[in-house]
Amino acid sequence: MNFMxxxxxxxxxxxxxxxxxxxxxxYVTGTSVAALEYKDGILMAADMGGSYGSxxxxxxxxxxxxxxxxxxxxxxGEISDFQEILHYLDELILYDNxxxxxxxxxxxxxxxxxxxxxxxxxNKFNPLWNSLVLGGVKNGNKYLGTVSMIGxxxxxxxxxxxxxxxxxxxxxxxxxxxxxxxxxxxKLLEKCMHVLLYRDRSxxxxxxxxIFLYTCRLxxxxxxx
Amino acid sequence: xxxEMNLNAPHSMGTTIIGVTYNGGVVLGADxxxxxxxxxxxxxSDKITQLTDNxxxxxxxxxxxxxxxxxxxxxxxxxxxxxxxxxxxSKVAANLIRLLSYNxxxxxxTGLIVGGWDKYEGGKIYAIPLGGTLIEQPFAxxxxxxxxxxxxxxxxxxxxxxxxxAEQLVVKAVSLAxxxxxxxxxxxxxxxxxxxxxxxxxxxxxxxxxxxxxxxxQNSLLDLLNSSNSEPMNI
Numbered sequence: 001m002n003f004m005x006x007x008x009x010x011x012x013x014x015x016x017x018x019x020x021x022x023x024x025x026x027y028v029t030g031t032s033v034a035a036l037e038y039k040d041g042i043l044m045a046a047d048m049g050g051s052y053g054s055x056x057x058x059x060x061x062x063x064x065x066x067x068x069x070x071x072x073x074x075x076x077g078e079i080s081d082f083q084e085i086l087h088y089l090d091e092l093i094l095y096d097n098x099x100x101x102x103x104x105x106x107x108x109x110x111x112x113x114x115x116x117x118x119x120x121x122x123n124k125f126n127p128l129w130n131s132l133v134l135g136g137v138k139n140g141n142k143y144l145g146t147v148s149m150i151g152x153x154x155x156x157x158x159x160x161x162x163x164x165x166x167x168x169x170x171x172x173x174x175x176x177x178x179x180x181x182x183x184x185x186x187k188l189l190e191k192c193m194h195v196l197l198y199r200d201r202s203x204x205x206x207x208x209x210x211i212f213l214y215t216c217r218l219x220x221x222x223x224x225x
Numbered sequence: 226x227x228x229e230m231n232l233n234a235p236h237s238m239g240t241t242i243i244g245v246t247y248n249g250g251v252v253l254g255a256d257x258x259x260x261x262x263x264x265x266x267x268x269x270s271d272k273i274t275q276l277t278d279n280x281x282x283x284x285x286x287x288x289x290x291x292x293x294x295x296x297x298x299x300x301x302x303x304x305x306x307x308x309x310x311x312x313x314x315s316k317v318a319a320n321l322i323r324l325l326s327y328n329x330x331x332x333x334x335t336g337l338i339v340g341g342w343d344k345y346e347g348g349k350i351y352a353i354p355l356g357g358t359l360i361e362q363p364f365a366x367x368x369x370x371x372x373x374x375x376x377x378x379x380x381x382x383x384x385x386x387x388x389x390x391a392e393q394l395v396v397k398a399v400s401l402a403x404x405x406x407x408x409x410x411x412x413x414x415x416x417x418x419x420x421x422x423x424x425x426x427x428x429x430x431x432x433x434x435x436x437x438x439x440x441x442x443q444n445s446l447l448d449l450l451n452s453s454n455s456e457p458m459n460i
Contacts, residue, residue: 024331027356050360055375058352058360080327080358 026078026129028052030063031202032164033074033133034192036176037142037157038185042135042212044074045189047197049204056204064210068093070138071107072212073114076161077130077149085128088117107136107143111153119151131161137214160192163200168192182211239408240272241370241399242283244338245382246363247391250348250419251340254395255283256370256403257411268411277302278423280318280341281416285368286355291335294325315341319351319359327357336367342418370402370409377401392417392426400433 028050035044050058063082064074067089075082092113096105105113111134121127127149135144145155158172171192180188189209197203243254255272258265272284274295280302284291298321302313319339326333339351352365364382366374377398386394392415399413413428431442443449 027330028354028358050358052354055372057354057375058362060362061360078356078358079360080323080330080356083323083359084327 026081028058028079029129029202030061030076030079030082031200032160032162032168032196033063033076033131034160034164034168034172034189034196035074035133035135035144035158036172036180036185036189037135037144038180038182040182040214041137041142042072042144043182043185043189043209044072044133044135044212045193045207045209046074046076047193047204048206048208049202050079051202054201056202059204059206062208064208066210066212068096068110069104071105071110071134071136072210073110074133074135074161074210075130076164078128081128081130085114085117085130085132089114104138106138106141107134107145108138108155110134110136111143111145111147111155115147115151115153118147118149118153122150133159133161135212137212140214142214163196163203164192167195167199171195240285240368241374241402241406241409242272242285242336242338242367243371243374243395243398244283244340244350244352244365245386245391245395246340246348246350247386247388249388250342250417251350252388252391252395253281253283253338253340253416253418254392254399255368255414256399256409257414258409259288260408265410270411271414273414273416275299276318276339277306277313277341279312279343279418280315280339281418281423282318282322283338283340283367284335285337286335287333290333291337294322294333294335294337297325298322312343314343314345315339315349315351316343316346319349319353319361322351322353323357323359326353326355330355330357338365338367340416340418342420344420348419366398368409370399370406373402373405374398388417388419396428397434400428401436404436404439 030050033046035042044064046063048059048061049056050061061079064072065086066072114132114134118128129149131149132147144159146159147153158176160168175188193207197205239260241256245252253273257270259267259270274282274284276282276299282295301321302318306313318341322337322339336354342348350362350365352360352362381394395415396413403409412430415426417424
């Protein structure tokens, strides 16, 4: 009876919340994702926690998923919206494969697609409540980019979402350099996740790390000759 | 957009629901209290609802919302079974619930736990909280009473329990939650689903273990006075 009144903020400018189809606030959320480019590809890390308000409710949530041949998507924010984005992407990849033309969507193209999706949802006041990190390798070219829930997007050598923006990016700016080895890349990412565990209340002490390697063909041919 | 207030105050839902996998199937459990504000509208409700022969769902949150979602999913699953030519899997049931919960997240206020057994994956439990996230887990807890059970399950849950161990764990857990959560109460109902079929059990309040500060049930004060004890206040 009184529950409905509690849920809606008093905001007459936007009309009664129950009228329109809008996502107002997240329920089950994932926290920071951090990623960097290293010598042979992309490293991306996130913890496996799904928070429900202040409760650390789920401890085996996958915040990152590879898809297509070339890409890796990580997301913080509302988990149900991330699951929905994965569904959109599966469809995208499917239609791309159906052309059967030997070409496949690379991470740069997917990043652009996601930017359009996020920005258009924001314009309709019905955002997908996520900050996305899109990384991958196509034809030997590494790519790492990010899109926020309001459509802010850019490409960089190292990115982070959520609390990671405040805690991980300064560390990455200081210590990242071109041609990081795999070990150094992992150590750097672990340092970021370490700090996040100390200072982010919604962090849990269980990590998932994805390693995206150069597609080997061109590389191996060079080495053998 | 007032993020701070909403992120830190998830809505409480009057119920305790649990789903647990064991080696051979699943056990679902729930309390039986439905409240309207402070009044107990139904003290013997059945919150474990059938979707198909082999898949059941525990409902929490708004009674109306959870009932209508279950009804739609039961309807879709029935059609799916006819088209498929065999029983639906628990994964399909869970995904149908997710679709409805996610696509209507602005209007619905219900958290559900789907549990079932199918020949491909055996016993599975899927949690679908507010918002429509789908998450497969070895066990799941939900409803307002679940707040009191996170620590309990962290300690008491073990992989590879037998059917009886699993059911006892569920009954104990719901009973503990009822002891502390005002929005949970009544009896403990369980549903066990495995390859052999479905078994429903019922545990009335007086058959449950006593917890801290709880007293042995008595029929009347008169029994106490007439018994050998001369000090009825000191029990």
